[in-house]
Amino acid sequence: MDVFMQAAIDEARLGLKEGGIPIGSVLVHDGKIIGRGHNRRVQNASAILHGEMDALENAGRLPASVYREATLYTTLSPCAMCSGAILLYGIRHVVIGEHSTFMGEEKLLRDRGVQLQVHDDATCKDLMQKFIAAQPQLWNEDIGH
Numbered sequence: 001m002d003v004f005m006q007a008a009i010d011e012a013r014l015g016l017k018e019g020g021i022p023i024g025s026v027l028v029h030d031g032k033i034i035g036r037g038h039n040r041r042v043q044n045a046s047a048i049l050h051g052e053m054d055a056l057e058n059a060g061r062l063p064a065s066v067y068r069e070a071t072l073y074t075t076l077s078p079c080a081m082c083s084g085a086i087l088l089y090g091i092r093h094v095v096i097g098e099h100s101t102f103m104g105e106e107k108l109l110r111d112r113g114v115q116l117q118v119h120d121d122a123t124c125k126d127l128m129q130k131f132i133a134a135q136p137q138l139w140n141e142d143i144g145h
Contacts, residue, residue: 002119004028005097008073009123011038011051018043021142022127025051025074027059027091029066035059041142050142051075052082056089067091075124077104079143087112097124101132102143
């Protein structure tokens, strides 16, 4: 297991433990995690704190060059909002844990030159499948359905 994907999974598990949605993310630059986060929409009554957004927020304000050189790891395919942030900040590489439970805006990201690496990670799938089965209404709220 990639150490950075494992860190994203750890974030997802933390979110679930807090009563939220199990999606985690880390932002990596020069081989170090510079931002980590997990979906906190439930915990913070937030409209925007998806895992990727939380990781970016926790990384803080950074020079554009850092974003361009960084890799974003996320346990689930990025939604339209998170994909927009990836494009806005010029993140060129995204590693995705899985996209079978939810297919985000991967085509948009690829069309805009973002390199995607999709793992078919069993742990990521298991976390989401169990959560969606247990809390479909909350899941549908999170993805805007």
